[in-house]
Amino acid sequence: MLDIQFIRDNPELVKDKSRQKGYQVDVDKLLDIDSKRRDLQSELQELQAKRNAHSDSLSAGKPTAEQIEVGRNIKLQVTELEQKLKPLDEEFDTLLSTVPNMPLDDVPIGDSEEGNVVIKTVGDKPEFNFKPKNHAELAEAKGWLDKERAAKVAGSRFAYLTGDLVLLDWAMNMYALSKLTDESYIKQVAADNSLKVSTKPFTPVQPPAVAKTKVFEATGRLNKEEQTYKLADDDLWLNASAEHVLAPMFLDEIIPADELPIRMVGYTTAFRREAGTYGKDMEGFFRLHQFNKLEMEGFSKPEDAYNEHLLFIAIQEDLFNSLKLPYKVLNKCTADIGLPNARGVDIDVWLPGQNKYRESHTADYMTDYQTRSMKTR
Template sequence: DLLQQVESLRARRNEISAQMKNGQPNPKLIEQGKQLKVELADREELLDKTAEELSSILRQVPNIALDHVPVGETEDDNVVTKTVGEKPQFSFQPKPHWEILATRDMMDKERAAKISGSRFTYLKGGIVQLQFALVQFVMDVLGDEETLKKIIEKNGLNISSKPFTPVLPPAMLRTEPYVASARLNAAEVTYKLDGDDLWLNASAEHTLCTMYWNEILPEEQLPIRYIGYLTSFRREAGTYGKDTEGIIRLHQFDKLEMEVFSTSETGLDEHKFLYAIQEYFVQQLGIHYQFIEKCTVDIGKPNAAGIDINCWYPGQDRFIETHTADYMTDFQARDLNTRTKTADGTSLVHTNDATAFAMSRILAAITENYQNEDGTINIPDVLQKYMGGKTQI
């Protein structure tokens, strides 16, 4: 009704304007025009306010979960769909990664705490070299069309084998696109820069998914696949006392993140492709893992489906999440207004994101799984060529 009022007033304004152009100045029309201008401004202001209130309400409504997603009330209702590999066997009591790295002078949290506070660290030496070996490994896999074809064929998917484009995205976002992405969690997660309309990204996909905000993409360009490398920041509010030792849960961490823009027809297969790539990465590292189908309460508001991979940490005798793959259907693209041009007009793209490696978590997993009694760490075979042929650090 309010929109109709505004449209009616605009139409009347145009009529008066046309009449004024076609004849002598008419005092009556001039007065009507003045009154109309005031009334229209009032109605437009109310319309804008109402539209923003409606948009704010709609942003609280989550995406609709796909039919295969298990219904649940807590993360305990997530379903372990498979467990792959074997737990490594040791002739000694395996240590947690923080003891190994500190003893080998590859991690210094005490000095980091002196400089930056809790949940920061200095990483040094071989563990840093290992991080960049992982980066190069991921870039080689995702840039190799033949490897991607094999993953697609193995998983029975009918999608393009188009390689991923490497991206170094910005680390900060303005409020409007961040809100539109449905990823801004101001209270618990995200750091805000005082005096600027800027937020530090809480995860690498946040500045990747927003790249085509308010844009129309030619359909022939899809899928667009990116692999982004970025330092991310989280306040970790609400996690007091959780994973305080080591490098599992830090305020600052580096991520390799996959992001895909696709048509609606291929969106679900792109999701399957991304978590197949994640499995490939973990299998190549030779780490024991679980595959988790996340339930409705745990997938996250913008997501229609979500998968986790939890790797085994022998020094802690537990599985820990190392990878997440999220499928947003067109939910995210709707507020971001990211569309594709088709023969029939335009339609919303579908978006997917998935972890390639959250660096601190996978470094911790490698450290614990490949540790030796003397404190050295064996380098997984697949990474040795990126370490100058080294077999240990």
């Protein structure tokens, strides 16, 4: 969540930046609730101090009837104020959670992904003297992809992957892990991109596949209607991305400064409902309800955070270059970066079989927005 003091100091800026991201936020109502809440908190603190002082005064001996009555009245007043404060706290938290992170100044203003701006294009597109097959045609021809049998078992938009395709999937995972866990590799990528960052390697993590509602909400990523699956009999949601269960690993914790940066690479099977996308890009592996992924996640000191963001992007680019895959890097616009992000970069890879670039990687920069919600300090 955003720092409430920042909102108090910059209400018009927050309104403007929220609109740029496509969020209609009632900042005036939030600040009104905030003011009433602070007044009650001040009254409550004064009463609690009075109660404590009264309690201390009774410790010397047996209280009189008058002293007991005074204590009872103070207790009743405290209870009454607490009851008044509770709904204000709840409304305050709800309103504050709707305020998005503020986009950085270099984030292009746009109302859809069409507003994303290409930063650079790398690599030459391969040329063929025949029409190349797309990934689905190749996989189905080789018997590596079976969506028909999967539909009988789990419904539409699931798949059985078999044979060499599974081996390739694991090989790519291990290739990336071998790089990310190698300090000399991190050092080289940082040097190649003139980044003054720690050379600390990434720690591999296999997180839980699910998270509680409160935890998911703290990440700013719970999308009940469009993306996230809910377990019917439990207060648990399936992760839609490794980030959703990696970041809360340090929920409610204070991380010692000398342990930063913390860099994790998590492997998960992710699940997405993909509501509202039926018939859109559903061929092959696209928009499946279940998929596997590796994801980088990190915590750092505020003054180092932006360079960490650039390091993550540089690593993604380096992996593409090592595989000789043409790609382009996009600066995502305000409407496309999401609620908790201050900046987002997509990397789209060239797919000859589709004759176009498709999103493959992303790198999100959230400043202290998510950690404040998770109470990670």
